[in-house]
Structure formats: structure tokens, C-alpha cells
Amino acid sequence: MGKISFDEGFQRSSNVAASKLVWEKMGPDTFLEYLKAFQFDQKTGIDLPGEQVGKILYNYPDEKLTTSFGQGSTFTPIQQMKAATAIANNGKMMQPFVVKKIVDPNTGEVIKEHTPKVAGEPISKETATQVLKLLESVVSGEHGTGASYGLADYSVGGKTGTAQIPNPKGKGYLTGYGNNVFSFLGMAPADDPKLMMYVAVKQPNLLTEDGYESGQAPISFIFKNVMENALRYLDIEPDKEQSKQVExxxxxxxxxxxxxxxxxxxxxxxxxxxxxxxxxxxxxxxxxxxxxxxxxxxxxxxxxxxxxxxxxxxxxxxxxxxxxxxxxxxxxxxxxxxxxxxxxxxxxxxxxxxxxxxxxxxx
Known part of the structure; x- marks a missing residue:
């Protein structure tokens, strides 16, 4: 890639850019403070049984570097979704829940009800706005890895992920095209998100009669169909102009x-x-x-x-x-x-x- 900016490194999913940002610019101690502010060391408390908590692997220099680009440390999808709500909500991180309310069918009495609750404010409104713009550039930018996630009528912000899978028969990781967990966390419309969605597929079959497709292809197919239909079902006004179309x-x-x-x-x-x-x-x-x-x-x-x-x-x-x-x-x-x-x-x-x-x- 040669010499690139940190913004371009974010678009390209550059491990080097993430490492240098954490180690040389922010500092690993400050980064750890943010990981804890986003509550990556805690359960989300979602109303589902058996929730597991991820682990921040942060004892040695190499672990601090790999955690900067998302390897080594383990976080659940719902932990990632919870953290991302801070970006979508001007810095306010929301408590996730599944059941909105339980109503007695005979009396109409509300037995239990969940209302939106702020779980923390790990970043400022200004930072959230800036990161939201970066997430949109992943989809619409010249070097973005998320171009295939663009919607026809709505702007999208998000981040692609490609995780290695530990080799169950020995040390190291599985090799070979497609032996990964491919994922995408996206939100739309990008300037004022109403919906957020996380999709992950482990070891998809990428071989077709016409050749190999991209590892993100099955993920984008799911995301685009569900997100577009959901936005229209909720009557969310399209925000995309012709000039903003991804080329x-x-x-x-x-x-x-x-x-x-x-x-x-x-x-x-x-x-x-x-x-x-x-x-x-x-x-x-x-x-x-x-x-x-x-x-x-x-x-x-x-x-x-x-x-x-x-x-x-x-x-x-x-x-x-x-x-x-x-x-x-x-x-x-x-x-x-x-x-x-x-x-x-x-x-x-x-x-x-x-x-x-x-x-x-x-x-």
C-alpha cells in the first residue's frame, strides 16, 4: 500500500494502521481504558440465558497489538453490537434486550416491560460522529472493503471482519481460501442510524461453477436483503441521492x-x-x-x-x-x-x- 493515512487504513482493514494507532498514537494503556469503557470485559446483561463474556487478552506487547486489530481477544456479537450503539447514538451506549414487554392476555396488564436504557457513555458525541463517517467510508470510500454492502436507496456505515480459525489438530490457524469467519456489522441510514445488523458466516463454500467468490459475498447477500426490506417495512425515509451512489x-x-x-x-x-x-x-x-x-x-x-x-x-x-x-x-x-x-x-x-x-x- 505504501504510505497511507489512518483513515485509509481503517477503510482497508489494515492491521498495521490499527497497530500503529494504538501503540504509537493513543498508547496501549489508553486503549485498554476504552475497551473497559465499552464494557468488553463484562456481560451485556441481555435477557437471554447462558450469556458468555469475552476476554481481553492484554498481558504482553504482542497481545496488545493483536487486540488493536481484533485478534486474540474474544468478544461476543452482542458485545460488539452494544458497543456500536454508542457510535449510532451520539456516544450513548444502550443496554440490549430482546423482549419489549409481557402483557397478561386476560387483563391487558403489563407484567414486565423493557425501556431504552443508557448503559454508559464511552465516547463523546463528536467522536461518535467522526467514527460514523469513517464507517460510512468503509462502504462508500474509494478503498473501502465494504463496497458490496452498499444499498440502492440508503447510506450504510459498517465494518467488515475476517477472523482466523484455530487449527483443532495442532498449533496455529486453519489455512486455505474460505477457512475463516467472515462478518459485517452495519447500520443505516449512515447519517442517523435506525437499524443495526450483525452477520457472520463460518467457513462458507465459496467455490461456484464460475469460480471463487469473495468471502464477503454471502454476508453481503444476507445483509443487503434483510436491511433493505427492514428499512422499508419501518417506513424509514431513503436518504441516498444519485450523487452519493457507490461506483x-x-x-x-x-x-x-x-x-x-x-x-x-x-x-x-x-x-x-x-x-x-x-x-x-x-x-x-x-x-x-x-x-x-x-x-x-x-x-x-x-x-x-x-x-x-x-x-x-x-x-x-x-x-x-x-x-x-x-x-x-x-x-x-x-x-x-x-x-x-x-x-x-x-x-x-x-x-x-x-x-x-x-x-x-x-x-
Whole structure:
């Protein structure tokens, strides 16, 4: 990514940006105070049985850094939802409940009733407003990871999540495309939220007949359908003007198209094509058709005569998508972006191959 702002780091879900923000700007002690102010060390007290409480893992420097971007420490979805209400309510964090009231059907007497209750004020109104704008930029911003969550008539603010899953057979985490918990916490309309929603899917099947879809694709499908319908059911006035539309395009189905046709189709709608091989027909694509992506994004398409491309400068995420398409087994050394590959660019790929990559962070 090179040198970026903290706002862009937030949009991109940059672990480095979160780490530097907590360690160098805010300070880990202050960050811990905020975690406790948001009551992440307590049960929410929701009216459901068997509630568990997460644990703030914060004993060593590496734990403080991983907690800054949401790894290591454990929080329940309802804890996250409760904390997010402070952002939606001008700094006032609300007590969650399920049952609004219980009424005696014979007498009409209200036996029990819950009313909105403020559980704390962990941040100021000004901070809540600023963070709300940042959450909206995750969906509508140029570098936002939440572009697929945009609604046609309502602005949305939210944050995507991609959690690793511990390996039950040994140390470390599960590897492989899709072996994660993908999530999204979103609220709408973004300038004055009326509804909030959290969706998570563990290890979704991302392989389709047209290729691999994004890990966020099944989450955005659920979120968009439920949120849009719920807002309309509650007669919430749409707040989105044409000028605020997110500039996204739907990916076409290129399987079976000629390479020349596929290249032209992608360029015409503003997607950057990455053609693998010099065959005349397209056999695979890395993004499922009818998926909404930002204009200018890269789409990998594989011809019927695949050859190893020059992947210098590629991110590990793009490399793993390529590996899944080409049946490549990957070993990596380092972090960041590819600086060296063991299979020479231009080499034909006729069967399952094994290759090694060296990655290095950009300064």
C-alpha cells in the first residue's frame, strides 16, 4: 500500500494502521481504558440465558497489538453490537434486550416491560460522529472493503471482519481460501442510524461453477436483503441521492468467451483484466458473475492455455485466489507483497504445481 493515512487504513482493514494507532498514537494503556469503557470485559446483561463474556487478552506487547486489530481477544456479537450503539447514538451506549414487554392476555396488564436504557457513555458525541463517517467510508470510500454492502436507496456505515480459525489438530490457524469467519456489522441510514445488523458466516463454500467468490459475498447477500426490506417495512425515509451512489459494477460471466471479448468487456465496464495464459478461450474467473465490485479492481481470468504470470508486486490475497484457480500449492516466506517466485513467468501450467514465494513489506 505504501504510505497511507489512518483513515485509509481503517477503510482497508489494515492491521498495521490499527497497530500503529494504538501503540504509537493513543498508547496501549489508553486503549485498554476504552475497551473497559465499552464494557468488553463484562456481560451485556441481555435477557437471554447462558450469556458468555469475552476476554481481553492484554498481558504482553504482542497481545496488545493483536487486540488493536481484533485478534486474540474474544468478544461476543452482542458485545460488539452494544458497543456500536454508542457510535449510532451520539456516544450513548444502550443496554440490549430482546423482549419489549409481557402483557397478561386476560387483563391487558403489563407484567414486565423493557425501556431504552443508557448503559454508559464511552465516547463523546463528536467522536461518535467522526467514527460514523469513517464507517460510512468503509462502504462508500474509494478503498473501502465494504463496497458490496452498499444499498440502492440508503447510506450504510459498517465494518467488515475476517477472523482466523484455530487449527483443532495442532498449533496455529486453519489455512486455505474460505477457512475463516467472515462478518459485517452495519447500520443505516449512515447519517442517523435506525437499524443495526450483525452477520457472520463460518467457513462458507465459496467455490461456484464460475469460480471463487469473495468471502464477503454471502454476508453481503444476507445483509443487503434483510436491511433493505427492514428499512422499508419501518417506513424509514431513503436518504441516498444519485450523487452519493457507490461506483460499483457487476462482474460478467466470461467463461466460454474469447480472450479478446473478455478483455474488452472488462475494460468497457472499468475492471482491470489480468489474463492468465495466451489461449483463445476463457475457462475460469476469480470473481463470481453478478458480484458487485468497485470500478478499477483487478479480475483474474484464466485462458485455456494457462501460463504462470509475473506476480511480482501481488498481495498474498491475490496470489491465493490465483492458486485456487490454477491448482497451485503455495509456500510463502515473509509478509507483504511478492518479490520473488519459484516458477518462472511464462511457464506453461499443465498439471498441479508447487511453487514458493518470497514476500516483503513495502516501505
Amino acid at each position: 460499483t459494477v457487476k462482474t460478467p460471466n466470461l467463461v466460454g468467451k474469447t480472450t479478446v471479448e473478455a478483455k474488452k468487456i472488462l475494460k468497457d465496464i472499468g475492471i482491470t483484466p489480468v489474463i492468465i495464459g495466451n489461449g483463445k478461450t476463457i475457462n475460469q474467473q476469480n470473481i463470481l458473475s453478478d458480484t458487485e465490485i468497485l470500478q478499477g479492481e483487478r479480475m483474474i481470468i484464466v485462458s485455456d492455455k494457462p501460463k504462470m504470470p509475473d506476480i511480482t508486486g501481488w498481495s498474498l490475497r491475490d496470489v491465493l485466489q490465483l492458486a485456487n484457480l490454477l491448482n497451485l500449492k503455495v509456500d510463502t516466506a515473509g509478509n507483504g507483497f511478492v518479490v520473488k517466485q519459484s516458477i518462472q513467468a511464462g511457464k506453461e501450467l499443465k498439471k498441479v504445481c508447487h511453487f514458493k514465494l518470497n514476500l516483503k513489506s513495502q516501505k
